[in-house]
Amino acid sequence: ETGVTQSPTHLIKTRGQQVTLRCSSQSGHNTVSWYQQALGQGPQFIFQYYREEENGRGNFPPRFSGLQFPNYSSELNVNALELDDSALYLCASSLRPTQAREQYFGPGTRLTVT
Amino acid sequence: AQKITQTQPGMFVQEKEAVTLDCTYDTSDPSYGLFWYKQPSSGEMIFLIYQGSYDQQNATEGRYSLNFQKARKSANLVISASQLGDSAMYFCAMRGVSGGGADGLTFGKGTHLIIQP
Numbered sequence: 001e002t003g004v005t006q007s008p009t010h011l012i013k014t015r016g017q018q019v020t021l022r023c024s025s026q027s028g029h030n031t032v033s034w035y036q037q038a039l040g041q042g043p044q045f046i047f048q049y050y051r052e053e054e055n056g057r058g059n060f061p062p063r064f065s066g067l068q069f070p071n072y073s074s075e076l077n078v079n080a081l082e083l084d085d086s087a088l089y090l091c092a093s094s095l096r097p098t099q100a101r102e103q104y105f106g107p108g109t110r111l112t113v114t
Numbered sequence: 115a116q117k118i119t120q121t122q123p124g125m126f127v128q129e130k131e132a133v134t135l136d137c138t139y140d141t142s143d144p145s146y147g148l149f150w151y152k153q154p155s156s157g158e159m160i161f162l163i164y165q166g167s168y169d170q171q172n173a174t175e176g177r178y179s180l181n182f183q184k185a186r187k188s189a190n191l192v193i194s195a196s197q198l199g200d201s202a203m204y205f206c207a208m209r210g211v212s213g214g215g216a217d218g219l220t221f222g223k224g225t226h227l228i229i230q231p
Contacts, residue, residue: 033218042205045218056216088157105159
């Protein structure tokens with residue numbers, strides 16, 4: 001048990017809709033990263049938040065956005081959903097950005113876009 | 115840009131045998147870290163082992179060891195005395211250090227390991 005939780009567990013949305021996924025980091029962890037894992041693939045880095053600001057981003061369009069709150073929770077928002085957005089979305093938290101070795105993943109949210 | 119290559123989509127291994135999962139990488143970053151994660155069917159990524167690019171010795175964590183060959187750019191995971199509970203997806207990943215911690219992990223496509231009784 002890593003102490004990182006995500007909600008909801010599963011979600012079904014329609015193409016064009018918007019979705020918000022939530023992550024609760026381990027207490028004291030002020031860095032959170034989000035990953036997208038398509039079926040049969042490895043996770044891909046979406047972005048990272050440190051002290052409530054985005055400080056790193058992968059190759060994802062602006063319709064993927066996030067928020068991080070002072071209570072160690074964070075959100076991933078995806079606008080204008082596309083079928084290819086169907087994936088497992090993982091969040092990972094750590095004490096600080098340079099401490100990747102101590103990065104703990106949550107169980108993920110499985111998003112299906114129809 | 116960083117790249118991880120895992121060439122074994124799936125492996126079948128007899129229980130109690132040792133298993134080696136292959137991983138090669140490519141990066142222009144002079145300093146980097148290499149990771150192995152286990153992902154059971156539940157979806158959670160479980161950290162197994164870490165190797166820094168300047169570490170002199172190969173990393174070990176219990177039954178897991180990392181065979182790091184820097185010149186060959188390989189970072190193979192060795193699991194000794196495999197157990198039925200080791201059946202899962204295994205991902206090799208890396209991260210450059212020069213980005214100040216703002217870069218995410220780059221993952222390979224994974225190896226599906228099945229331990230047979």
